[in-house]
Amino acid sequence: MLEALKSPIEAFQEFVLLSIRALRNIVRTPHYADDIFMQMDVIGVGSLFIVSLIGLFSGIVMALQMARALTQYGAQGQVGSIVAITLVRELGPVLTAVLVAGRNASGIASELGSMKVTEQIDAMRALGTDPIQKLVTPRLIATAVVLPLLTIISDFIGLIGGYFIASTMLGLTFSEYWTTAWQALEYNDIAQGLLKPFVFAIIIALVGCFYGMRTTGGTQGVGRATTRAVVSSSVWIFVLTAFITYVWNRVFVKS
Amino acid sequence: MTQGDSTIVRFEDVSLHFGATAALDHVSFEMRPGETFVLLGAAGSGKTMLLKVAVGLVRPDSGRVSLFGQEITHLREQDLFDIRARVGILFQEGGLFDSLTIAENVAYPLTNQRILRHADNSNGRGSPRSIDDRVRESLSFVELEETVDKFPDELSGGMRRRVGIARAVVAEPALLLYDSPTAGLDPITANTIIALILKERDLRNTATIMVTHRYQDGHLMANFRYNPNSGQTERVERSAKDASQVSTRFLVMNAGRLVFEGTESELQASQDPYVRKFVRAGGA
Numbered sequence: 001m002l003e004a005l006k007s008p009i010e011a012f013q014e015f016v017l018l019s020i021r022a023l024r025n026i027v028r029t030p031h032y033a034d035d036i037f038m039q040m041d042v043i044g045v046g047s048l049f050i051v052s053l054i055g056l057f058s059g060i061v062m063a064l065q066m067a068r069a070l071t072q073y074g075a076q077g078q079v080g081s082i083v084a085i086t087l088v089r090e091l092g093p094v095l096t097a098v099l100v101a102g103r104n105a106s107g108i109a110s111e112l113g114s115m116k117v118t119e120q121i122d123a124m125r126a127l128g129t130d131p132i133q134k135l136v137t138p139r140l141i142a143t144a145v146v147l148p149l150l151t152i153i154s155d156f157i158g159l160i161g162g163y164f165i166a167s168t169m170l171g172l173t174f175s176e177y178w179t180t181a182w183q184a185l186e187y188n189d190i191a192q193g194l195l196k197p198f199v200f201a202i203i204i205a206l207v208g209c210f211y212g213m214r215t216t217g218g219t220q221g222v223g224r225a226t227t228r229a230v231v232s233s234s235v236w237i238f239v240l241t242a243f244i245t246y247v248w249n250r251v252f253v254k255s
Numbered sequence: 256m257t258q259g260d261s262t263i264v265r266f267e268d269v270s271l272h273f274g275a276t277a278a279l280d281h282v283s284f285e286m287r288p289g290e291t292f293v294l295l296g297a298a299g300s301g302k303t304m305l306l307k308v309a310v311g312l313v314r315p316d317s318g319r320v321s322l323f324g325q326e327i328t329h330l331r332e333q334d335l336f337d338i339r340a341r342v343g344i345l346f347q348e349g350g351l352f353d354s355l356t357i358a359e360n361v362a363y364p365l366t367n368q369r370i371l372r373h374a375d376n377s378n379g380r381g382s383p384r385s386i387d388d389r390v391r392e393s394l395s396f397v398e399l400e401e402t403v404d405k406f407p408d409e410l411s412g413g414m415r416r417r418v419g420i421a422r423a424v425v426a427e428p429a430l431l432l433y434d435s436p437t438a439g440l441d442p443i444t445a446n447t448i449i450a451l452i453l454k455e456r457d458l459r460n461t462a463t464i465m466v467t468h469r470y471q472d473g474h475l476m477a478n479f480r481y482n483p484n485s486g487q488t489e490r491v492e493r494s495a496k497d498a499s500q501v502s503t504r505f506l507v508m509n510a511g512r513l514v515f516e517g518t519e520s521e522l523q524a525s526q527d528p529y530v531r532k533f534v535r536a537g538g539a
Contacts, residue, residue: 114353122312123350127364128336 015210018132022206025130025137035138043104043139044146048153050103051096055154058091059083059161067170076170080177081184083162088185088193092155094241097200100147101233105208108139109229112212113222121213131213140205147201148194155193192248199244200237207233262324263288263430263462264309269318271304271511278304279315280511288429289502291456292464293473295533296508302466303347305508306432309464310342311335323429340364343423347434349415351407357418358403361390364426393425394418397451413444417451424455431455433465437472449475450488457481470533477503477519507533 062083070076112135115121124131159181166172211229215221264286271279278301286292296302307313308320311327320328322338330338343364344350351360365386394400397417407415416436423431433452437445449472456463457480465476479488505522507515507530515522515530523534 118353119346119348119350120352122307123344123346123352125312125332126310126339126342126344126346126350127367128340129367130332130336 011214014214015206018136018210018213019206021132022136022140022209025133026141028133030133032134032138035134036141039139039142040146042107043100043142044150047100047103047146047150051099051150051154052157054095054099055087055092055157056161058095058154059087059158060165062086062091062158063162063165064169067165071170076166077172077176078180079166079170079172080159080162080179080181083166084159084181084184085189087155087158087162088189090241090245092158093151093193093196093200094237096151096154097147097197097204097237098234100143100150100201101204101237102230104143105204105229105233106226108205108208109212109215110222110226112209113215113225116213116215117218117221136205136209136213139209140202143201143205144198145201147197147204151193151197188252192244192252195248196241196244199240203236203240204233207236261288262286262321263290264464265319265321266305266309267319267321269308269315269320271301271308271313271315277301277511279308281318282511282513283318284506284513284516286462286464288462289460290462291476291503292506293476293503294464294466294506294508295468295470295473296466297468300508301511302508303434304511306344306434306464306466309432310339310344340426341429343426343428343431345416345419345423345431345433345436347438349407349419351415351418351422353407355406356403357394357399357405357407357410358387358390360407360418361393361422361425362386363422365389389425393421396424396454397421413440413448416440416444416448420448420451420455424459424461427459428461430462431464433463433467435466435468437467437469445469445472446475450481452476453479453488454481458483468533473503473505474519477505 063079066079066082067076070078070082112121115124115135121131121135124134162181163172163174163177166177167174208229211225211232215225217224262285264284266282266284269279269282270277280301282301282305284292294302294305304313308315309322311320311322311330311332315328318328319326323341325338327335327338351357352363355363391400391403394403397420399414399417399421402410402414402418407418410418420433420436423433431452436448436452440448452463452465453476455461456476463476465472467473475488478491480491481487482489503519505515505517505519506513507522507527509529515525515527517525522530525531525534
């Protein structure tokens with residue numbers, strides 16, 4: 001029993017140590033600004049189209065589903081507020097993070113994994129570079145900066161998708177839709193909707209780097225590391241969104 | 256740190272295990288400036304691990320490792336970077352960064368040292384121009400000046416190995432470690448690589464540890480010298496041969512243990528069946 005627990009506990013310990021060193025390096029020199037901007041481009045600009053597309057269709061689907069339900073109660077005018085609340089609080093952050101996890105946690109794990117199995121990470125250490133400073137911290141900073149921005153874009157495009165349905169199928173005017181959407185949102189919702197992608201970004205970057213940095217077993221090992229990084233970061237996104245929502249509601253929402 | 260210690264590398268009763276397998280088993284030796292060590296052994300005998308432990312890339316379970324007279328066994332990774340800057344390493348797989356061009360790969364030790372110096376708020380030694388000059392000089396040393404703008408995957412295995420040598424020597428390190436520099440290469444390319452290693456060793460009198468499973472490589476290291484006047488490698492004259500053999504020592508590893516240490520003559524005279532295998536395979 002204890003023997004079976006040894007491996008996962010060791011892995012968790014390694015993950016915690018990697019996280020501490022990566023976070024500590026944010027305030028330590030040297031800083032690899034070029035790598036941070038390059039990663040922002042890869043993760044942010046590279047994900048922009050797919051995140052916008054998914055944001056648009058999630059807004060459309062939300063509006064379609066809500067339109068049917070709200071029409072039964074004659075409350076179709078509230079479609080804007082429901083789409084806004086659902087997207088900003090939950091769907092926007094989670095869907096964007098899952099997409100970025102699929103695209104970038106895998107990319108990070110496979111890139112670092114390939115470097116590990118071809119001795120590039122050992123070479124980096126031997127040449128006097130801290131691989132956590134050079135490889136992990138820039139990816140962590142870049143993801144933590146761009147994921148909240150991507151989420152804002154995704155939320156906004158989702159609202160546009162909702163407006164398209166509200167205007168074409170429910171006959172709502174521009175001001176009817178956007179006024180209810182805007183009024184429905186409290187600062188509380190926006191803060192929650194920005195905290196979540198920030199936390200998810202840290203998890204996506206660290207999980208991707210963790211599996212990449214401990215890759216063994218050649219190209220097959222790289223494949224395994226990539227799969228584990230995507231599965232693990234996706235699961236953590238859902239666990240954490242439930243946890244954050246619960247804590248947020250207990251602490252900040254007055255019933 | 257041992258005060259007044261003139262050794263380049265010292266292993267004192269060093270052991271390292273992976274599970275039940277001993278990668279290094281009570282290994283002890285010391286290397287002095289200007290010496291060449293040829294490390295022979297079968298695959299999995301612990302040769303590569305010995306090199307990694309020597310520069311602190313892997314920490315031993317027990318024993319003490321000193322580099323340039325300073326004990327590194329318990330040093331933090333951050334503190335090892337300055338010491339490692341004095342060591343050049345050629346990895347078995349080359350270890351070239353595949354996202355960087357050949358020029359960027361070779362410049363890496365220099366630019367990285369510059370970054371670290373700036374981080375320490377001290378003055379940088381090299382301007383971008385002098386780094387460029389040194390990179391070209393180093394690539395010229397391995398006769399690959401024309402590859403500066405190429406990427407590692409555009410080169411053959413032998414060329415990648417030569418670029419690896421150029422990167423290892425560009426910062427003019429005091430110690431060079433070569434991990435199986437001729438593995439998987441045809442005999443002509445392998446001899447070219449050994450000639451480059453000889454050239455670097457003899458031009459700068461660099462202490463060298465070469466891991467190999469080919470006795471021929473060690474034989475060349477012990478019996479040939481680079482002549483800067485002729486630009487060729489030449490067999491060492493009989494009168495000077497004893498001195499050269501003393502500076503080239505052979506180490507043989509088996510299952511993590513150091514089973515032989517001595518000169519080429521002693522290696523050839525060894526009656527140990529495992530040691531004899533390498534000498535016989537080399538045709539000596």
